[in-house]
Structure formats: structure tokens, C-alpha cells
Amino acid sequence: MYAIQEIPGRGRGMIALETIPRGTRILSEEPIITSLSYTRDLSGARNSIFQQVNALSDTQRQAFFSLHNIHPYNNPLEQSFGIFRSVALPLEDSAGDEMGGIFLDGCRINHACDNNAQKSWNTSINRHTVHALQDIQKGEEVTIYYFGVDKIRADRQQELQARFGFTCTCRLCSLPPAMSKKSDQRITEIRRLHDLMEVFMTGLNPPPLSILRLFENIVRLYNEQRPGHPGLSCTYFDAAQVAITHGDLARGRVFARRAVEEWTVSLGSDSPSVIQYGHLARDLPKHVLYARLSNMWKTAVDDVPHGLVDPSDEFEDWLWRRETRTQPASMPSQQQRLQLADLRNRTTFPNFNSLPHEYDIDDNFFSIVNNGSRMGSSTYRPRRHWCFLAEITITDVGYFVRRNLHVTDRDGETVLLAFHTDGRGSEMDPWLLRQGYTVAILYAEYHQFAFSPPGIRLEDSGTIKIFPMSLKELLALSDRIQEFSQLLDGGQRRCHGCGKTSTSLNRCARCSLFWYCDKNCQTTGWHQKGHKVDCKQLKDDDLRAMFLLNWDSLDDFVTFPLRANIT
Numbered sequence: 001m002y003a004i005q006e007i008p009g010r011g012r013g014m015i016a017l018e019t020i021p022r023g024t025r026i027l028s029e030e031p032i033i034t035s036l037s038y039t040r041d042l043s044g045a046r047n048s049i050f051q052q053v054n055a056l057s058d059t060q061r062q063a064f065f066s067l068h069n070i071h072p073y074n075n076p077l078e079q080s081f082g083i084f085r086s087v088a089l090p091l092e093d094s095a096g097d098e099m100g101g102i103f104l105d106g107c108r109i110n111h112a113c114d115n116n117a118q119k120s121w122n123t124s125i126n127r128h129t130v131h132a133l134q135d136i137q138k139g140e141e142v143t144i145y146y147f148g149v150d151k152i153r154a155d156r157q158q159e160l161q162a163r164f165g166f167t168c169t170c171r172l173c174s175l176p177p178a179m180s181k182k183s184d185q186r187i188t189e190i191r192r193l194h195d196l197m198e199v200f201m202t203g204l205n206p207p208p209l210s211i212l213r214l215f216e217n218i219v220r221l222y223n224e225q226r227p228g229h230p231g232l233s234c235t236y237f238d239a240a241q242v243a244i245t246h247g248d249l250a251r252g253r254v255f256a257r258r259a260v261e262e263w264t265v266s267l268g269s270d271s272p273s274v275i276q277y278g279h280l281a282r283d284l285p286k287h288v289l290y291a292r293l294s295n296m297w298k299t300a301v302d303d304v305p306h307g308l309v310d311p312s313d314e315f316e317d318w319l320w321r322r323e324t325r326t327q328p329a330s331m332p333s334q335q336q337r338l339q340l341a342d343l344r345n346r347t348t349f350p351n352f353n354s355l356p357h358e359y360d361i362d363d364n365f366f367s368i369v370n371n372g373s374r375m376g377s378s379t380y381r382p383r384r385h386w387c388f389l390a391e392i393t394i395t396d397v398g399y400f401v402r403r404n405l406h407v408t409d410r411d412g413e414t415v416l417l418a419f420h421t422d423g424r425g426s427e428m429d430p431w432l433l434r435q436g437y438t439v440a441i442l443y444a445e446y447h448q449f450a451f452s453p454p455g456i457r458l459e460d461s462g463t464i465k466i467f468p469m470s471l472k473e474l475l476a477l478s479d480r481i482q483e484f485s486q487l488l489d490g491g492q493r494r495c496h497g498c499g500k501t502s503t504s505l506n507r508c509a510r511c512s513l514f515w516y517c518d519k520n521c522q523t524t525g526w527h528q529k530g531h532k533v534d535c536k537q538l539k540d541d542d543l544r545a546m547f548l549l550n551w552d553s554l555d556d557f558v559t560f561p562l563r564a565n566i567t
């Protein structure tokens with residue numbers, strides 16, 4: 001499959017003698033010399049290596065002494081140690097201790113930052129393996145990545161020079177500056193998301209949707225960096241764990257299978273990861289983490305929506321629990337304009353994870369003006385109004401510089417709401433800053449804080465309103481308004497007292513949103529159907545305006561008090 005050959009400017013290297021398909025095991029090799037870490041016992045390691053060299057056959061010893069050595073030496077003992085330090089590859093002994101080893105072919109493989117093969121020590125078979133990460137063409141050099149994690153170009157160059165004595169000229173290192181910068185940005189972003197994940201994971205009950213979003217972004221960045229990136233397997237596996245800890249066996253199985261597929265390609269079907277997790281993917285309900293944190297995402301293993309094929313955009317939407325994309329808002333018809341807002345409408349009242357990201361132009365919320373190109377001087381403006389609704393769950397998250405709250409949306413996602421307003425939150429009525437009350441934030445955006453998980457950075461106190469009721473109560477009120485206040489076909493409405501529909505009902509003189517046949521029905525509505533409470537709440541002009549505003553068309557931004565914006 002391969003030959004070890006001289007390659008101009010790189011010493012010797014491994015060349016494919018035929019096309020090697022992705023996932024092929026190119027090499028499976030035992031070490032001829034091993035040593036524990038020499039930093040602990042330098043002279044012991046040096047002597048042990050030299051003894052092993054002397055015990056090799058003549059052919060092997062000759063092959064060993066022809067290996068690459070970047071260290072100066074005066075005698076065969078120093079030479080042996082220099083070679084070992086220059087080219088040894090990591091392995092584990094049977095006790096799990098980390099060691100280094102010499103592999104006559106494995107140690108000939110050169111580095112590329114966009115390597116086409118993956119090296120690994122396989123503890124199931126005690127061999128060093130190399131697998132093709134992509135199809136490798138006949139005559140192409142087989143390359144591996146000398147580091148453990150992705151690094152930006154400058155760091156790679158500096159470390160390859162310092163540790164291995166060469167300047168890398170691979171495709172990734174030779175990209176034009178703009179593309180190289182983009183690649184570095186992706187690598188930095190992947191690292192940042194991994195760090196963020198660590199922060200999340202140390203929390204007591206990390207918000208699962210936010211974590212899933214993190215993994216989704218990491219997978220996207222890996223794929224943009226290069227398809228089949230070896231980091232994908234662990235990310236899919238982490239996503240599987242999040243799904244199953246919340247009872248979602250269907251997605252857990254898809255993620256686990258993807259992880260196992262990627263590991264099979266890069267490590268082989270006999271690798272410990274594939275053996276252990278392949279079994280897990282087949283028997284998820286028995287996993288120790290199953291529903292460990294909650295059962296809020298409960299699904300059975302086969303609960304994949306009917307008709308969805310993997311891969312397809314719809315399948316990915318389902319898998320990553322993406323809010324289904326809504327149609328861009330168009331001008332509402334006269335009939336629609338007469339409709340009262342439904343606070344359960346997810347386009348107008350999105351949950352946290354469906355909010356536009358502050359640096360993203362989301363077609364659902366923004367449209368381009370000036371007809372210019374996206375890169376040019378054109379600007380964007382919201383195409384509709386939207387409002388984030390969430391219940392205050394913690395009122396005193398750090399009081400020192402500004403007021404910070406924790407709020408929870410209707411999907412159970414808890415996020416930080418940080419007051420970056422002029423008064424840093426002091427302009428809020430303290431009586432309203434209570435656990436269990438509901439915040440409404442106009443034009444809220446998904447903000448990535450530097451030192452805490454994503455949340456909402458509130459800049460304008462005119463865009464927030466707190467209603468003294470729980471989110472559940474607010475949504476229930478919205479449901480009643482949908483049922484009893486909407487104009488039905490033929491100009492009818494439904495009586496809130498007796499439920500009959502008619503064209504000649506009288507409306508409540510106080511709130512003007514509920515309709516009744518007569519005094520009797522109004523008394524029934526007031527005392528038996530809760531209108532006494534609703535009507536009192538609806539005295540707040542802003543609450544009434546939430547239902548009356550035409551959210552679908554935007555002439556100008558609106559702020560609280562909203563009443564002024566109702567025509």
C-alpha cells in the first residue's frame with residue numbers, strides 16, 4: 001500500500017503506492033524499543049534505550065540508526081537517545097503508563113497541519129495504527145499531525161521549528177493571508193467553545209439546549225475547517241451524552257452512531273472507543289447516564305420523525321433541536337391585521353435559542369436595505385417586531401456593577417439578563433424585580449458574554465417591561481384571548497361566559513378584550529371564569545398593547561410604553 005521514500009526537503013516519508021480509501025488501516029505496527037518518560041530518570045532511560053538497541057537484530061539496528069535525529073551526539077549511546085527523543089511516538093504499557101516507542105515505519109511519517117491520516121496507539125491490540133482520514137491518491141504522501149490539538153498557524157510554525165527543526169509548508173500553512181486568518185479564527189473559536197463547554201459542565205445543572213448549540217457550532221466549525229475532522233467523533237459523543245442524560249434516546253443514538261462511525265474511520269473497528277461505544281450505541285437505555293439529569297427530552301430510540309432521512313437539512317434541524325425556520329414575515333392581510341397577537345407564536349415571541357445572534361444577520365428578523373451586497377455598504381433593519389418572554393428565576397446574580405437576573409424561557413432555558421442600560425438596572429422598579437414575574441424584552445438578541453454563558457445584554461431600558469405574573473399565567477391569558485377575543489369568520493365572536501358565538505356581543509367596558517351576550521354571561525365570566533383577575537391585569541396598557549400591536553410589520557422601532565404605538 002505504501003513505500004518509505006526520500007522526499008525532497010523532508011528526508012524520508014511515506015508514499016501511497018495505490019489509492020487508499022478513507023478509513024483504511026495503513027499501518028499496524030509494534031514498537032521495537034520503548035521507554036518510560038525520560039524526564040523522570042534521564043540516565044536510566046538513556047541506558048535502557050541503548051540496551052534495547054544492542055539487543056536488536058543487525059537489520060533492525062541498522063534501520064534504527066538511519067532514523068531521523070535532530071540532536072548532536074558523540075557516541076552510539078547519545079545517538080540512540082537523540083534518535084529516540086527526535087522521533088519516538090506515544091504509547092501506553094499494559095498498566096496504562098504513558099511511554100514512548102520507536103516504530104520503524106511509523107516514525108518515518110512526516111507532518112502536515114492538514115494531515116490526511118491519523119496516528120493512534122490502539123490499546124486493544126497494543127499496536128501503533130495509522131488510518132486514512134480521506135481518500136489518499138496513488139503517489140500522494142501520507143501525513144500525520146504531530147500535535148494533540150489544533151493550533152493557529154503562528155503557534156504551529158513556531159513549535160514545529162522548535163521541537164522538530166523544520167518550517168511547515170503544507171497547504172494550510174501556505175494559504176493566502178486572508179484565508180489563513182479565517183482558518184486561525186475558526187481554530188480559536190473552536191478552542192473558545194471548548195473552554196466555554198468546560199465552564200458549562202462544571203455548573204450544577206447546565207442548560208442542555210445551550211450545550212447542544214455549543215456542540216452544533218463546534219461540529220460546524222470542524223466541518224468548515226475540513227470535512228471528516230478527527231475532532232468530530234468526540235463532539236458527537238459529547239452531544240450523545242447530553243441527549244441521553246435528558247432522556248432523549250433517539251437523538252442520543254444518532255449522535256453515538258456518528259461518533260462511532262468517525263472513530264471507526266480514524267482509529268479502526270478494533271479500537272477501544274469503537275468497541276466500548278459501539279456497544280453503547282446499540283444499548284442506550286442501559287447507559288448509566290440515561291435520564292440522569294432529567295427526562296425533559298424523553299424519546300424512545302426509534303422516535304426519529306417519520307420520513308426524515310439522514311442526512312438532510314430537516315434531519316439536522318430535528319437532531320440539533322433547531323427551532324423550525326419560519327417564513328419571512330410578509331405584509332399582513334387586512335384580516336391578519338385584525339387578529340390579536342398570540343404570545344405562543346414563536347416567530348414573534350421566540351425562545352432564547354431562536355433569537356437572532358448579535359453578529360448574525362438572521363433572515364427571519366432582518367432584511368437588507370439599499371439593495372446592496374451583504375459585504376458592501378448596505379445596511380440591515382428589522383423586518384418585524386419581536387419580543388423575548390421569560391420568567392425571572394433569580395433576581396440577584398451579582399449586584400456590584402450592574403443588575404443581573406436569571407430568566408427562564410418557556411422551553412426551560414435559563415440565561416443571564418445583564419443590565420447595560422444607563423442606570424445599570426437601577427431604573428427598574430425594585431418591586432417588579434421579583435422571582436416569578438415575567439420580563440418582555442423587545443428586539444432581544446443572543447449575546448455571547450466574555451466570561452459567562454450566552455444571555456441577553458440589555459442596553460435600552462425602554463425595551464424591557466416586567467409583568468407581575470408568571471410566564472405560565474401570561475401564556476394562559478393569551479390562550480383565553482385567542483379563544484374569546486379573536487374575530488371569527490362572519491364577524492362573530494365567542495362569548496366568554498357561555499361560549500356561544502354571535503355577531504352581537506357586548507365587550508367588557510374595562511379591558512375591551514372580552515365579549516359577552518348579556519349581564520348574566522358577564523357575571524359568569526367575572527366570577528367563575530377568572531375575568532376578575534384577567535381584567536385587573538389588563539388594566540396595564542402595556543399588557544393590552546402586547547395583544548394589540550401589529551408585530552408583523554415594522555415602520556419604526558417601538559419601545560415601552562407600548563400603548564403609544566397602537567393605531
Ligand SMILES: C[S@@+](CC[C@H](N)C(=O)[O-])C[C@H]1O[C@@H](n2cnc3c(N)ncnc32)[C@H](O)[C@@H]1O
Binds near residue numbers: 109
Ligand atoms: C518523525 S520524523 C519523520 C521522518 C523523517 N522525514 C525521516 O527522514 O526519517 C520527523 C522529522 O521529519 C521532518 N519533517 C516532518 N514533517 C516535515 C514537513 N512537513 N516538512 C519538512 N520536514 C518535515 C523533520 O525533519 C522532522 O524533524
